[in-house]
Amino acid sequence: MSEQDLFYLLALLKVEGVGDIMAKKLLTHFGKAETVFTTKTNQIAAIDGVGAVLLKNLKDKSIFEKASKELDFIKSNDIKVSFFQDENYPERLKHCFDSPVLIFSAGNMNLKNKRTISIVGTRQITSYGTDFCRKLIEDLAPLDPVIVSGFAYGVDIVAHQIAMENNLQTIGVLAHGLNQIYPKTHKKYVAKMEENGGFITEFWSSSNPDKENFVRRNRIVAGMTEATIVIESADKGGSLITANLANDYNRDVFAVPGRVTDKYSQGCNDLIKTQKANVLSSAADLIYMLNWDIEKKVKSIQKSLFVDLEPDEQKVYDFLIKNGKELLDIIALQCDFPIFKISGVLLNMELKGVIRPLPGKLFEAI
Known part of the structure; x- marks a missing residue:
């Protein structure tokens, strides 16, 4: 993508009222973001969903200043940018109707022909959840999966850490721009993750880790992966939102069962009870359900499993x-x-x- 194309894409996405779905609709019709700004108003008005307010917002000149500032940040920090029609855009995410038009990334990641799973759960992970997560990732390690999570406290950071311990590629999906790390205590993991994996986000450098951003972030976690695994969850929480999004995207969902009296197993047990998730008791369940049961590779991991x-x-x-x-x-x-x-x-x-x-x-x- 040329610098000029990226500039106008950034400007289009900064127009108030233009979300990912509308942006894709406009890009599909006009071909390029620049054309949207040079096309006569009556032609844009003919597009379904475009109203008077949006037409007015397209005339807002301040969006170009904001786009220019973000473009400078991208260039000066060597940020990688993936357009939803580009080859380097996560393949599975392309098929989600509400996927981001642009995603920004930092690190050294390779998703091509890779088994990719997301591991999510409570920020209050217990020893049961930690032990299960460790055993699961260790047993899957010979199959070289990419481990995706949200880089938050609890299950997220435990999954990232164990993936790194097993030399697996791991990717943190952020709810803010690449100019910061949240939570700050996790800065110590950044360099190691960027060696083999890294970070992706749809948010600009001007975005803060606001509450609503985490829900939007979750759709990337669910959409870019083959399956979502919920290790532990209370009866409400962000990981359950991720599981529901994964179901909406027709992805496999797995949940680790626990005792009915355990607070942080209630969400998992409910997912299983309502048939929104498969029971996950071992790596073998995942391998079988995802059809990873390739004879040659399975034999090599049977002893560890x-x-x-x-x-x-x-x-x-x-x-x-x-x-x-x-x-x-x-x-x-x-x-x-x-x-x-x-x-x-x-x-x-x-x-x-x-x-x-x-x-x-x-x-x-x-």
Whole structure:
């Protein structure tokens, strides 16, 4: 994109009453943002949704001063800019009707042909949530996913930290411009994240981390990823908004179940109960549901995924890995278990996500 094109795009987005949807409508009709400003008023008025107030606002000369100031900030800070029709714009986000016309980024990120998931949740993460998040990311690490979150307190920063510990690309979606970091205590993570990942935002350098910006930020978190995972949440919270947005975008949503008495499991349990999220009990659930179950790669991570098998379960698992799908009776015979015992072992293994039942009393290892 040329500097001139970017200047007029910034100016168009600064027009009061022009949001992402209207901007896309105008750009689709006129081709370029500059053309919107040079076209006669009656032609613009013919566009559905354009009224007298918007036409008046297009005449506001102050928008060009604001656009010029932001352009100077972008150039002087080496900010990367992605237009929603560009190749470097996150592919999944392109398909969201209300996605930002422009996103600004800093760091060293590569989303091309990458498995990308968002991990969100409460700012009051518990040891249960931290332990689950760590195990999940560690077990997924061999598949090299990109971990996206909101760089906030709690689940967000824990997910970013664990991703970095496992040398995974991680991206923080910000609710403000790239001229600042919020919360300030997280500045210590910026350099490391920008080495392998970084930050993206739709907000200008003049934007502050206002409350409404976090809701807008959440649609990027949900829209740019293949699936959204809610680790912990109370019965209300931003992570539930993200989960609902992901459902609206026809993305997969997963929630970690918890005890009904735990405050920060209520939101997750409700998502599962209302069928707005799949139950997530291990990395194997995610791999299976997202069809990441590629044989060659799954075999390489099986040991790390299933280290918690009991001795009897391990014996059955090893047998199925060696022999493929097999009948219940044959499994019992070859593993030297009575039928009543093998049934319980297989049930436990199915609940752990290491095997799946097939028609005809067949079982196979995942």
